[in-house]
Amino acid sequence: MNSIADNSVESFERNLEEFLTSTSLTRQDKASRLLSQIDQLLQNIEGFHYLYEKTPLLIQNGIFDNTPWAEADKLVPHLVKGTLRAGHPSSSYEVISELRLLAIAENHLTDSTLDAESAAEFLEEVVVHNLEFAFKELTEVSRETMSEKEVKKAHLLIGYLMKRIPLQNVKNKLIEEVELSCAQRPVLTKKTRELIGFLHNKFDVPDQLFSDDPISLYVNAVYHPSTGSVAHTAIDDYSKFLETADESALKKEAEEMGYHMLKTGLVSHHHALLLVKLVRDHPDLVHLCLALGETGIAEWNTYRKLISDIILENVTVENFQCIYGFHRMLERSLFSRRPIRIGIENLRKIQINPQVEKRILKIQGNKISNTTALQYLIGGVVKILGQPLGVRQGNNPTCQSARGISIWSQHAPTKLIDIVIRVATRNNLVVRFENTEINSNLLKKGLMDKLDYNLDVVSVVLVPHLDKIYNEMMLKSMGRGEDPHKWVNPAMYGQWIRVGFKSAYDYLTNSINNFGLFTRTFYAAFHPHYNGNRRMIYPNPVGIIITNSKAEMVGFHAVSLLRIKEDASGTVRAYFMNPNNEGRQNWGQGIRPTVSKNGERPGESSLPVDQFASRLYAFHYNPQEIPDYLQNVEEENIKQIIQLARQSWGKSYNWI
C-alpha cells in the first residue's frame, strides 16, 4: 500500500461501507459515489492490486446492477476501447469489469455464466485491441477525446492485464505489432523497444543470433546483434572483448550489427562501442558497421574526416540509436551539400541554453548520464536528417509542428539545422510573417497546454516554439473569410508551398460548398491519370478530417501529402506522412491507412487515392496549372468520393 495515500483507502472504505449498507433505494447513488473513489484509486498500480482484492465483494453486492456490465458473458472485447475513451464513470466501470474477468480467469471469483478460460481469452483480446494504451502511443481519436488522467487509467489497466494473463495466443499479434512499428522506421524507438522487451521477458526467445523465430531478429537487434555481444552482453565485457578482438572478429561484428540495424532500424548500445573503435582503429570497416551501400560508401570516403570527428565527438552508449541516422544520412548524400556540412560544424560549437538543456535531459529521463545535452542534440539532428518521415508528434496536439520538422528535413535541411541552432542557443525563435516579426518568447500560448515528452530531441527543442508561432500566425489570419491555413502554411513551411489554396469548407456560409469541384480540382492538380502524369515535387501540407471506426467525425488533422502513384497492383494510392504516432488507423467505411506492403517507404502511410480524397478538406495547388485538366476527371469517380464524405464526417455539416 505504499503509494496509495492512507486517506484515499480510508475514504474508499467509508464509501464502500455506505454502498454495502444501502438498500436498493439508494444503491445506485452510493455506487456512483463509490465509483468516484475507484476512479482515484485507478491512478496507480497499487490501487489496481487493492481493487482487484475487493472485486468479488463489489460484484457480489451488485456494483454492476442496472448497468451494461451486469452480465459477464454478454460483454464484447472490442467495445472496451470505446468505454475507456468515454471517461468516468464508464471507464471506471470498465476497469472494474476487467478486474472481475481477471479474477474469474485466476479462479479468484466464480461466475455462473463464464469460465476461467473464456475470461482469459476475453482479456487477451482486450490487450490486443488496446496496445496503444500499453505504450501510451495514442491514436488521434484517443488523443482528441481522452484526458491525461483517463489515459493513465487505461495505460495501467492494459499493463496490469499484460502482467497477469498468459499471452501465448497474442504473441503473433504482438510480433506483427513490432514488425509494423519497425517498418515505419520511427525516430523515437522507445515504444518498439518496450514491446520487444516485453516479448523478450514474457516468451522463450531462442538465445541465438539467427533463428526461425520471427521475434529473435528484433530481440537480437536490441539486446545482442552480433556474435561478440551474445557472448559478452554486459557493456563492460563487450568493451574488453573489443580491445582484444582481431580484425576478422571485428569485421564479423560490423557485418552482423550492420545487418540487424538495416533489417530493423534498431541499434544496440554495443554498436556505439564498436563504431567508435572502428572509426578510431579500423576505418576501412566503418562502412560495414554502418551498413552502407554504394552511395553511402562514396559519401564516407569523401567526407571521412568530418564524419569521423562527428562520430567520435558524439556517439555514446547512451545515444547509440543515432547510428541508424548516420546510415540514412550518408545514404541521402547529405554531407555532399556544403551548407549542411557548415551547419553541422556550427552546431558542434554552440552553447546550449539552460532551459533547452533541461528539456533535452528530461526526455532521457533525467538519469545520470555521461552524454551531454549537445551530444544528444547532435545525435538527434542526425536522426531527423536521416529519417525525415520518422518524425511524430507524441501525445501533443502539434501535428503542424511535427509536419514542419519533417518537411524541412526532406526539402530544407539547412533551414532545419539553422532553426535548431537558433532555438537551442536562445530558447527563442523569431520569424517573419507578412511584414511583421513574430517572437516566440513574447507569445503566451500555443495549441498545447503542457508538452508531452514522448518526443525526439529535435522536437522537444523546437515544438514549444513552433507551436506558439503557428498559433499566432493562425490568429493573425483569422477573419479574412477564408481558411487561415491558406496564408499560414506557405509562411510556416516554406515558399515552395503553392499559394493557391482550396478548402471544402466555406467560412461565410458555415457549410461544405461544392465538394465536387473541390475534389475535381484536387485530382486535376495531383492525380497522375488526370493531371498529365505530372509528379509532385514538394510535400503538400493538406488538411484532413479524422473519423473514427464508425466513420464519425473526430476532428481536423494535418498531414503531408507526399506523392500519388500507382502501386504494384495498379491501384492509384496517396502516400502521406501522418505525424500521429500510429500510421495504421481505422477511419470507418473500410478506410484503413496502411504503412507497408503497398509500396510505402518507411514512415509513409497510404490509402487508395479515392479514399484519401474522401477525408480531404484543404490543400495547396497552383491554379494556373488546373484549367486544362479539370474536364479530364471522371464524374463517376467524383460521385463516389462525395458519397463517402457525406456519409461520414459530412453528417456534421450542412452541404450546399
Added chain:
Amino acid sequence: MANCFALMGWSLPVIESMQKTGRPFVVVSFPDFENYAKEHGIPFLPYQLNEWSDTSNSLDLAEKLKPFNVDVAVPLFEETVEWAGALNSIYRNDPRVLNRAFLFRNKAMMKRRALIGGLRVGLFEEVHNKEGVKAFMKRLNEANLQLDGEEDSWVHIKPFAAAGTVGHRLLKSMDDIDEKCEDGDFPCLAESHLSGHEFSCEAFIHKGKIRFLNITEYVHLGYSNFIPEGHHLASKRQLIHDHVQKMVDIFGIEYGMVHPEWFLTEKDELNFGETACRIPGGHILELCSKSYEFDALAAFVICHDPNATEEELNEIFPPADFKPKYYHGNVMIYPQKKEFSKLVIPEQLNNEPYFENHNLVPPLTTQKLSGDRAGFGNHFGTINFRGEDPDKMRDLLLEYEKVDFYI
C-alpha cells in the same frame, strides 16, 4: 411511538432511513411513483397532491389513510406542508396546527408574525406590480436618507410560497425593476436587503423545545455549504440557539424541524430571513448526519411524533455534548459552458485529501442548457469533502465551484 407515519412527498433517502429504523410508515405521493413503490415493497398511497377538490382534500386523505392507522404526517416537499398541517390538525385535534402550516407557506405572513414577536426583520410589503416595487424602493430610499446621486437601496422580491431561492430576484436600482421583474412575478413579497453573514439552522423541535440544533455554514448560497459551522459562527452558538428558540416560541411550533435562514451582523445581531419546515436543499441533512454521526433523516421524521418517548429521542439524536470531529462540506456542480459533451474529472482531485466522493453524471451527447432555470437550476451532481479544518474546507469549496467539469 407513532402508530404509523405518513411521509408526504417523495424522498428515497428518507424512505430508506425509515426502513432501517423499522418503524411503520406509508408514503403519500403522486400516482407516478406507485410502480416504483410496488417493485421495492414500499407502503404507498397514491394521491393527487396538486389538486384540491371535493375528491381531493385532507378529510378524504385522512379517510384513505385510516387503514394504515396513520397518526403523524410529515412533509417532505415544500408543497406538502399544508397537507401535513391539515392531517396533523385532525390527528391532534388542534386547528391551529394547520394555521401554522399556512404561516410557513406565506412569506409576508411569516415576516409579520416574526415582527410581532420581536425578531429583527427588514422592511417588507406585499406588492402587486412593478409600480408597487418602485414605490417600495422609493420609501426605502427615503428612510435611508438617500442624497441625490447615491445608489438606490437594494430590494428583494420573492414569491409568497416557493422553496428556497426559486423566483427570488435582487433589484439594485429602479432600472433593475423594469428589466428584471416580469408580470408573472406578482403578487409577491418585497423586502429590504438584510446585510450580514448568511447561514441556516436546522432545529429539531419536540414539545416546543429545541432537541438538536444544527448550524450550516453557507459558503456560497446555492452552491456550497458545510457542517458543523466554522469558528466564527460556532462562537455565537448560544446566541443563535436563543434566537431559534425564540422563533419557535413566537411561531408556536411544537413538533418537527424548522430550517430558518439568518443574517449575523458585525455587531452580533441576528436578522431573521425566513424559515421553512421541510427537508432543506443542498443535501444539508446528509452532511449533518455524517458530522454528528446520527441519522438526521430518521430524526427529522421521528420528532414530528408527539408520542415519541424520551428514550426514543435519546436513541436517535447524538448526545447533548457531542462534538463533531470532522467537517463535511459539499459543492454542487453546474456546467459553466452553455454547450458541452464531456465530463472530465480533474487530476487535482486525486491528490486532495479532503475529497470524499462525487456523483457527477456525464452529459447526454452534446448537451445544451436552456437559458432559464428556476432557483439555482439543476445541478449535475455534488462533490463531497471531509476534513478537520473549516477554513481549508471553505477554500476548497470555493475553489471547486470554479472548476469546469463539463467541456
